Amino acid sequence: MPKLLSRVLWGVIAITGALCLGGIATYRGESINSIWLILAAVCVYLIAFRFYAHFIAAKVMLLDNLRATPAERLRDGHDYEPTNKWIVFGHHFAAIAGPGPLVGPTLAAQFGYLPGTLWIILGCVLGGAVQDFVILFCSMRRNGKSVGQMAREEIGKVGGFVALITVLMIMIILLAVTGLVVVNALKGSPWGTFTIAATMPIAVLMGLYLRFWRPGKVLEVSAIGFVLILLSIFGGEWVSKSESLAPMFTYSGIAIAVMLIVFGFTASALPVWLLLAPRDYLSTFVKLGVVLMLALGILAVRPELQLPAFSRFADGTGPIFAGKIFPFCFITIACGAISGFHSLISSGTTPKLIAREWHAWPVGYGSMLLEGFVAIMAMIAACALQPGVYFAVNSPAGIVGATPAAATATISAWGYAVTPDQMSALAAEVGEQTLFSRTGGAPSLALGMAHIFAKFGGEKILGFWYHFAIMFEALFILTVIDAGTRVGRFMLQDLLGHIYKPLGRTGWMPGVLLTSALVVCGWGYFLYNGVNDPLGGINSLWPLFGIANQLLAAIALCVATTILIKMHGAKFMWVTCLPLSWLIVVTFTAGWQKIFSDSPKIGFLAAADALARGAQTASTSTLIFNNRLDAAVCGTFLVLVAVILVDSIRVWIGLLDGSKPSVLSEAPFVLTQLKPEQV
Amino acid sequence: MRSFWKTIVAILRELADENAYARFLHAEGAVASKETWRRFSDHRLKAKYSRARCC
Numbered sequence: 001m002p003k004l005l006s007r008v009l010w011g012v013i014a015i016t017g018a019l020c021l022g023g024i025a026t027y028r029g030e031s032i033n034s035i036w037l038i039l040a041a042v043c044v045y046l047i048a049f050r051f052y053a054h055f056i057a058a059k060v061m062l063l064d065n066l067r068a069t070p071a072e073r074l075r076d077g078h079d080y081e082p083t084n085k086w087i088v089f090g091h092h093f094a095a096i097a098g099p100g101p102l103v104g105p106t107l108a109a110q111f112g113y114l115p116g117t118l119w120i121i122l123g124c125v126l127g128g129a130v131q132d133f134v135i136l137f138c139s140m141r142r143n144g145k146s147v148g149q150m151a152r153e154e155i156g157k158v159g160g161f162v163a164l165i166t167v168l169m170i171m172i173i174l175l176a177v178t179g180l181v182v183v184n185a186l187k188g189s190p191w192g193t194f195t196i197a198a199t200m201p202i203a204v205l206m207g208l209y210l211r212f213w214r215p216g217k218v219l220e221v222s223a224i225g226f227v228l229i230l231l232s233i234f235g236g237e238w239v240s241k242s243e244s245l246a247p248m249f250t251y252s253g254i255a256i257a258v259m260l261i262v263f264g265f266t267a268s269a270l271p272v273w274l275l276l277a278p279r280d281y282l283s284t285f286v287k288l289g290v291v292l293m294l295a296l297g298i299l300a301v302r303p304e305l306q307l308p309a310f311s312r313f314a315d316g317t318g319p320i321f322a323g324k325i326f327p328f329c330f331i332t333i334a335c336g337a338i339s340g341f342h343s344l345i346s347s348g349t350t351p352k353l354i355a356r357e358w359h360a361w362p363v364g365y366g367s368m369l370l371e372g373f374v375a376i377m378a379m380i381a382a383c384a385l386q387p388g389v390y391f392a393v394n395s396p397a398g399i400v401g402a403t404p405a406a407a408t409a410t411i412s413a414w415g416y417a418v419t420p421d422q423m424s425a426l427a428a429e430v431g432e433q434t435l436f437s438r439t440g441g442a443p444s445l446a447l448g449m450a451h452i453f454a455k456f457g458g459e460k461i462l463g464f465w466y467h468f469a470i471m472f473e474a475l476f477i478l479t480v481i482d483a484g485t486r487v488g489r490f491m492l493q494d495l496l497g498h499i500y501k502p503l504g505r506t507g508w509m510p511g512v513l514l515t516s517a518l519v520v521c522g523w524g525y526f527l528y529n530g531v532n533d534p535l536g537g538i539n540s541l542w543p544l545f546g547i548a549n550q551l552l553a554a555i556a557l558c559v560a561t562t563i564l565i566k567m568h569g570a571k572f573m574w575v576t577c578l579p580l581s582w583l584i585v586v587t588f589t590a591g592w593q594k595i596f597s598d599s600p601k602i603g604f605l606a607a608a609d610a611l612a613r614g615a616q617t618a619s620t621s622t623l624i625f626n627n628r629l630d631a632a633v634c635g636t637f638l639v640l641v642a643v644i645l646v647d648s649i650r651v652w653i654g655l656l657d658g659s660k661p662s663v664l665s666e667a668p669f670v671l672t673q674l675k676p677e678q679v
Numbered sequence: 680m681r682s683f684w685k686t687i688v689a690i691l692r693e694l695a696d697e698n699a700y701a702r703f704l705h706a707e708g709a710v711a712s713k714e715t716w717r718r719f720s721d722h723r724l725k726a727k728y729s730r731a732r733c734c
Contacts, residue, residue: 077706079726083693090690100734149707167731174734218695272724284694334734340734348730369703483732549734 010050012178020098021121025115026310031304034380037113041121041376041491046114048125053133053365060564060572061137063357067377068672071222072373073110073355078145082355082674085362091353093367094284095134097291099178099477100335100370100549105379106448107440107542108332109319113383114309115329117376123330123337132342134362134560134576139347140354141666145557151644153665154562155169155651159644163555164403164491164642169343169633170548171488172519174341175264176657177527177541183256183531184440184538187468191240191431192247193256195467196474197249199230199279206278220279225282229475233467235337240431253531261517268485268516276482281328283476290449290472294377298450303384309385312414317470319395320439321539323602327590329543337577341553342368356672381448382441388418389426393444396536397437402479407436410521429459430466439536448653464650481523488519529626532619540604540630543594547634550587551641558648565655566662573652584645591638595631604631696723 020040024032039532057063074080108116139145145153148167186192206225214220239245251259268274316324321332337340347362354360382390391411392400400407404420412420425437430450435443440451446469453465490506492515497504503511530537557580564573597603600610608627611620654660692698703719704711 054731077702078699078722081699081702083698084686086686087690087693087698091693098732098734171731178734189694212713213718215713216697216700216711216719218697219691222695240687272728273720274727277720277724281695283693288694338733341731344731345733349727480732480734481729486728487731562686625695 002619010047013043013046015045016108019386027529028625028634031306032113032309032648033304034332034384035299035300035302035304037117037376038379040117041373042570043292044121045372045579048129049366049369051629052125053129053136056365056575057358057361058134059570060575061134061140061360062567064358065358065362067357068674069140069354069357069668070351070667071355071668072672072674073131073670074143074352079114079349080352082679083353085236085359088350088353088359088363089367090288092287092345092350092363093370096339096342096367096371097180097287097336097337097374098341098480099473100339100341101375101461102445102473103181103441104546105336105444107320107381107394107538108329108645109307110313110318110394111313111325111329112310112314113305113379115314115325116333116379120334120372120375123333123579124375124423127429127537127553127582128336128338128342128372129365129368129660130555130575130579131338131340132346132348132368133557134564135343135359135597136346136351136354136360136364136467137357137567138560138563139351140357140360143667145347149345150347150560150563151555154559154566155644155648158647159555160192161560162644166552166555168488168495168550168635170545170552171484171491171589172342172522173526173541173545173548173633175375175484175488176524176530177538177545179257179264179523179527180478180530180541181442182260182474182477182539183253183527184536185442185446185474186251186256187253187435187438189240189470190246191236191463191467192238192314192470192474193236193249193251194485195229195232195236195471195611196478197243198235199229199276199282199471199475199478202228202232203279203282205274205581207274210278211273221278222285225278226286229282229286233283233464233471236467237431237463242354243440245284245562251459252618255268257524257527257531260518260527262477264481264485264524265516265520267482268520270513272486276486280479280483282477285471287476289376290469291377294381294449294452295373297449297455298377298380300307301452301455303380303452306378306386307381308387309446315604316599317526319391319399321543322599323593326328327586327593328415328543330586331543331590333375334549336372338550338553338583340554340556343553343556354369355674359679368444381445381452382447382458384446385448386418387416388412388442389447392418392423393435393438393447394441395437396534396538396539398440398534399454400437403558404434404436427563429462431463432466437536439538441538442470446470456625461584481660485516485519485523488522491516492519512647519592529622533623533626535601539601540627543590544630545590545635547587548637549592550583551637554587554641555644557583558644562648562651563664566664570656584641587641588638588652589593591634594634605630696720699723 049551147490148163151163235639400410450465454462560576600607610623709715
């Protein structure tokens, strides 16, 4: 493209982005069209990709297409294989996109659309995408080593060990909180429960089909599985209307939590080809399809945002989770802006598939921008709901009241009008008995998505789209639970193997059962207590998960900063230190407030004290213990990351004053032999 | 447009592990069968599900 035309084009994108950002930041009218958010995000992401990420690639990482990547040098036809960059892009995006970028923005919408949107746009560009990109680069230059291995080699043994413990603890909280999202979506919902229950035999059928009848035909069996799942959604409607069948699929939150715990244990002990793998294939395709559908739907419908730029809960009195915008908006939206878990993917399969070093630019940075765009779409879907409906669905009964009349009166008194008739009509439209206090984000996101999709088929099929969205969310959350329990077991076996050797053997059945049970008991305990929590569980578990996930990102950024200092001294350390400093400030503030805040709605210890001062029952003492346990878990996260941070700073000072040798543990340069047509 | 669709299909095949299976068959000099698929998928899935998954 001629230079002048290119400059004009980028100038237009920059001006459009600035106008849209300025527009959404200053507009305070009744509603705003979602296209403003989309244009602001797209323009900022394009500019960040073209200029900031290019600068990091060219000047900071010194990417070199002549250097053979591990995919070429260690090519084995299994894990290491030079692959087309768009295929790696699709693979990497599918791996990083989970429930987080959908649920986080939905919950953070309680502050209004503006804080979360700005954080998704800026956090993604300056933090999340930088982390994913730099860690992918570091791993690629080290034969595809994991972030834990790099922490051990670049920072020291303490860093590596602490990283392992932190990941294990985060897994426990992640599995509990995602389990809670599913429980709150399915409790008292025969339609949803039937549909999700049907995914189990469908997945097993797919597994058997793939193993015995048509080996290797994954796309074929996934298409069959998808058709069966669509049929199960129609079947769910029929079941929900049947007087004899509906009670068989109607369960309380506790009952669904127990089923989920039993499922987690059983599924993690089954062979992966039977249930986990086929459902994982299916959930990956459904996830990508729904993301595409949502993008097209939002572009076609361009819904007006009904929630204001700032809601009255910017002051920290929110019903969904308590706490002010700073720091809680920034830990609630994790995966859509910056997620520590991405560093595990960027140092997992992806670096072993990159054919040319410059492919890391679209794969590492670009995939995260796309994930940020998914988060923007989730924010739009949530904010397109009427505010009264949004708060009625997401507010726990312990705050707004247990009856429809009490809940609508409380929410209307906040200035967000809603009536019991309106809520019961909406529940009837989507085939649910009630939509009150369905905390967790999934039901309100499903409602928002259903309203967008239903524009193309009329309100009559709102129920189908609502349950389609619930199925889509539950499908990949169940996969996360199944696979996460398995991974947690491996990590625990790795640790316990140091104490008693047979426990470290993944083929020793007593060890497998014991460690599986320990992991399931770990997340099951938090899930069970989350379901019993009068404030809905999300109030305590989601911030804990957000803090933990962001702290994992802090560990990854410590590793990345150490490597950048070894490469350039202090010159470019700001690239990773900027997001690292922000994360440390945000997460330590949030962690401190969650432990020590005087407000019982925010601080775990204050909540325990308030309960101790009230009337004592059997459940009160459990709640007191749980709050103190949550405080201890939060404190442990902070201590673990403080250890890594202090250890890293000690290493950085040594490297910068020359008392420590600056040794890069990169694989040596080998000239690539790949021809252009091979990549 | 044709190359766009080719890329989409290739991405789907990669996500479905079908490309990896084809590479495996090529590297081993084997033909597709129940036995080779089992050998491939057991190795592939073991590695895949021993890594942490994203949220």
